[in-house]
Every structure is written in C-alpha cells, then in structure tokens.
Amino acid sequence: MSFTLANLPYGIFRHENDHPRAGVALHDRVVDLTSLELPGDFAHPTLNPFMAQGPQIWKATRARLKELLANGPAGTHYALGEVEMLLPFQVGDYVDFYSSREHATNVGTMFRGADNALNPNWLHIPIGYHGRASSIVVSGHPVKRPSGQLKPGEEPPTFGACKNLDFELEMAFVVGQATAVGEVVPIEKAEEHIFGVVILNDWSARDIQKWEYVPLGPFLGKSFATSISPWVVPLEALEPFRVAGPGQDPRPLPYLQQTRPGNFDVQLEVMLNETVICRSNMRYLYWSMAQQLAHLSSNGSALRVGDLCASGTISGPSKEERGSLLELSWGGKEPLRLNDGSERKFLLDGDTLTMRAWAGEGEARVDFGQVTGTISAA
C-alpha cells in the first residue's frame, strides 16, 4: 500500500503506548499531524474537532500539507506497519442508503420477482434508514457471528447463530459541517458538508434480517457490526475523478436536481480469503452523495459532525460486479467457488473479507486502503 501526495488521507493512529493522535498517510508512512504547524486542530484523539472547523480550514490544511510534504514525510513519522489504526472519528448518526439500482433490482428480483423488482418509490427517493452508530468498528476488528431469531420455514422461530452471514460492499461519507434542527441544506451546498469518504462493510445477517424487517426495516440483522477503513480520503482529493452518474428517469424532484456531475470513478474490489469475488465501481450509484445528503436534510433533520452516510451495496451491471454474497450466490442457489476449491453461499467462521478501493494511477492515484474483518464463531 502506498499513498500519494495527491491523496493525503487522515486517520487516527497509536504508536506503541502513546496516546492516539491524528496522522496523514504518505507513501508507506504515517505523519504525526501534531508534529507540524497547521491551520487544522489536531490536538485530539478523533478527527471531529478538525472536521468541525469547516471547509475553509480543510482546504487550507490540505494546501499547507502539500507544501510541507512535497519532498516526502516531514515532522515525526512512522512506518504504517509500526502503528495501530483506530476509529478515525466519533460517529454521530449512521445512515445506510440503498442507492445502487443494480443492487436494489437484484434483491427485489429475488424477493418479489423481476416484474416487481424496484419498489414504486425507489426511482423518486434516495431510500435509506438509520443504522446503529455504536457498532461501527475499524478495519481489522474481529466480527463475531451474531445470534438472533431465525424462521426459515413454517415452524415457529428459534434463537440461534446466524447461518446466512453476508458482507455488503459500500462507500460512506462523513459529515464535517453541522446543521441545526430545522435547517435544510440545498443540494448545491450539500458537498460542502462532506468532509471525506471511507470504505464500509455493512455486515448482514440475512436470516435474522428476513424475519425481523417488516414493517420497520432492518435492525438486529445489521446492528452487530459495521466496519470502516481507517483512512478518510478528503472529498477534495476525489475531484479529478468526478463523473456523471447514471441517467435519472424520471427526473428527480427539484430538491434532488444536481447542477454538476455528482459521482466519482472509484474502483472497488472484494476478496474472500485469497479469492477476488467482486469488482465494482462507485460510479454506478444511481443516487449521488450530494443527493443523499440533500434528501437527509430536506425535512430539517439535524446534521452533526461525524455523521456517517453509507451508499448501500454497490453492485454493477455484470455478474462479477455484485456487491454481496446474497447477490453473488443468488440467494444461495449458485455457490461461489474459491481459489482453494471450497464453495461459499455465505460466510463461514474463519473467513476473512477484505474490500479495497482506489482511483487513478501512478502519482495521481488516490487509494482508500482497505477494510478487512475475520469472522469468529458465535
């Protein structure tokens, strides 16, 4: 893994027994941000105070870092392998959107048939729901197989270990600028509230979810763990990769109409143990991050620094671009064959699932690093 000067993602690290502190990644090093003189406030064990300073300070800090680090790591710095990466920010509210048309269509086809795959509201609303902020963990945190109520057939439900444990390939943005209750963010200002982006694995217990989710949505099928990558890539670093998203028909309501392209060309890859099982791209998202945030704020719902908004599973048009095992194995009907010859419908204890994301090449490359997790027994 190597981070370019074009990237400069922020994280929170711990070196040996020192206090956790903020760092920026460059090449294979983490630079201690408390060792440099910067406009941003990094004297804390989370990025929240820096994010709360707002877009002008983000921009000024990034510009100054580009000067200070132009010739390589400066100030105090450590090899990435020497430090432990921690959760980069304190999460406020966590929202999980459902913004990939291909994913919603695949799941809808399996559950309701091809003719009723998309719900009537899906093409009008960036559908989302609130998830559990307390269960967000950083890459590397073990993921314990959850137990819950299961009801696979006509028999009464039983309580036991989840049998259909899945991942969901997602990207997520973190809010860096707050709003008060009752304040509405217009779409043209939505991106000003976005500090940066991480990779997110929305671990899913499909059997628990299936029995519980009507009518109030997913709850314990999701809330046992959600993993994020430790490096927050500033939205500014993604500017060279801005692209138009899929065409939107019907045309969204005015509060969701974008005046410029709102998607980003970020390549995604999922590995199950040693096998690449999915390649996708963030550009496939039907609803952009700006649309998601404008929708979230449209009723006057307060935004807080540290709010995390995930995209929903990012599936693409082809079969190998499906971003969950539910889709890849088509509900367990078409098991996946891994490089070691074994088969998977869903995740087994001991399985390691790793997601990677990056944009561009060479000196222009912006790498998100990875989010990984290993399943431990219930």
Add this chain to the structure above:
Amino acid sequence: MSFTLANLPYGIFRHENDHPRAGVALHDRVVDLTSLELPGDFAHPTLNPFMAQGPQIWKATRARLKELLANGPAGTHYALGEVEMLLPFQVGDYVDFYSSREHATNVGTMFRGADNALNPNWLHIPIGYHGRASSIVVSGHPVKRPSGQLKPGEEPPTFGACKNLDFELEMAFVVGQATAVGEVVPIEKAEEHIFGVVILNDWSARDIQKWEYVPLGPFLGKSFATSISPWVVPLEALEPFRVAGPGQDPRPLPYLQQTRPGNFDVQLEVMLNETVICRSNMRYLYWSMAQQLAHLSSNGSALRVGDLCASGTISGPSKEERGSLLELSWGGKEPLRLNDGSERKFLLDGDTLTMRAWAGEGEARVDFGQVTGTISAA
C-alpha cells in the same frame, strides 16, 4: 407541578447565565447537585458521566439525597419557574420500539384490514428500528412542520409541507451502563443497564412516512424532531409501581422470558391545546423495557451510556386510550372535536401538544412532569 421525595428525578438546568448543571427536583424547586456532597459525579453539563458510574453509585447517590433532602430542598436551589431545562443527557443511539399490541393492531387494521392486523413476527419479536439521535430535543423546543415527498394518490410525488402531522405517546428509557461490541446482556440483568425513564413524543409526518417506508422503514417521516421530558425518573423510583404486563401467548423465546413482572403502572395523558384527547397507561405495553433491552443486545450490538430506547406508541384497549391522532381520528375519517369547538384530523400550525405521566398519589406520587411542543409553520 410538585415532585416528592419518593421521586427525585435528575435533569440539567440553567439558571440565568450560569453554566448548565445537574439538578434534582423536589417540590417546586430544583436543587443544584454541584452544591451537595454526593457519591455521584455531577460536575458536567450532561448526566452521562453520572450514569456511567453504574447502578451502585446511582443507588448510593439516591440514598444520600433522601437523607440530605428529607426536610426539603438543601444546598443551592431555585424555583422551577426560574430555570431553563436542557436536554438531560447526550443521546448515543436512539431506538424506537413498537411494543403496544393495541397500537400495532390499530395501525395494522387501517393498513391491511382486521384479519391481517398484526404481522407474523410481532408476537415473537419486540420489533424496533433506529431513529435519529441528532433530532432529539427537550420539552418546549418548537417543532417545525417538516417538508418532504408526498404521494397521496396516483399522480407522481411532489415535494411540500407535511399535511398529516401527528404525535405518538411514548415512554423511553435511557441506558446507563454500556456493553462492548459482541457482549450480550441476559434478560435477568437487563434492568441493571437502565438508568431511568422519560416521556417521549415521536412526532410523525404520516404522509412522508407512508410513501418512503417500504422496504427499509420510517426515515424522514420521523427524523425531523423527537421531544423528551427534561426530568429523568430513576428506575428505582418506579419500583412501587411494578406490575405484570399483558399475558404473552405464544410464550417468548428463552432470551425474552422474564422471571419477574416487567411493566410499570404509569398513567399517561395527552392534551391538544386545552383538550385532553387521550388517557393511557404504560402497563399496556406487550413487550417490557427488560425485553426490549435484552432483544437489542441479543446480537452483540454495543450499548452506550445515553442510548435512548422508546416504547413505541402506547395505546390501550379503549378508544380514548389511543396514543396518536392517526388512531384517534382513525386515519382522518373520524375527526376529533376539541373543547373550543374546532376539529382535528392531524396537527395544525400553532397547535400545542402536551403529554403528562405520573404514578401513585400524595407523598408516594412519582411525577414525570411533561413534554410539550408547539407546531410552527413549514
């Protein structure tokens, strides 16, 4: 309003321009807890640090307060009318359950007919979902009518001010003892994690909710505002009012089986402007607070100090015990007549909605005070 020595609820108040601080209510006074020597830690503008000290300190602090305040307010104290009450704790995750059988049956009957009123999972699972923590406000905070996508008929959706603004009468408990990701709380220990109880108004935009909620649950129809009463009544104060809840058939799965009564006889009342429109009781809840917490924790989901868990609308068996306008006006078909001769299907701008809750009488009375809010225009 008068608070007895049997009650001693905690809150955060501000007197004139002083810093916010913790107080306890007695008679018509608020006693500044920083002016007394106590086992609990009150040197903060939220109750979270005190709650985090755990049940033994809660118990010791309450016992000491009963001694110190046996002859009336002591230390520094102010008239309740002299102080401003603030949000009593920093909210972690906010969960809204759906635990009243009468409410679920009423709503289900309106939406799906009497034969399919309860979903198949309802009698097995304390159904719930995550709401938005950032939008929780204290009693008195104005509630702005939200805007959102509306689709009342066959025409495409439009964006505009909510027309079907409603309240939901709920009680909520706040978690005072945390758990780590992966840790499960057995039901017999569930109440040890509950610090206290407040009244909660789950303001609901029925038209926004109706169009958005399939398949991932309520989102913007709820997240614009949720109001709570400012005084947190310790669970210990409710002990004399412990009663058995409704019989549960089918018998819950073992992880939800209680070894002692888990409900509380707390009277509830809702006023719309000057008219009492609902009287209900917390004892009607089918799923108890202990069952809700045990369910929430059953998948290893982390609990944090300040997590807020609401009951869902508490409706009773009779018509005047229905805890929302949706039920009271039966979906708008049977408008309510108020004392001033006006009618209501849903809330109008300028309407003030007030909920009260109390248990017992005289010196044994435990009063929750009230949660009130006035609707302002979109």
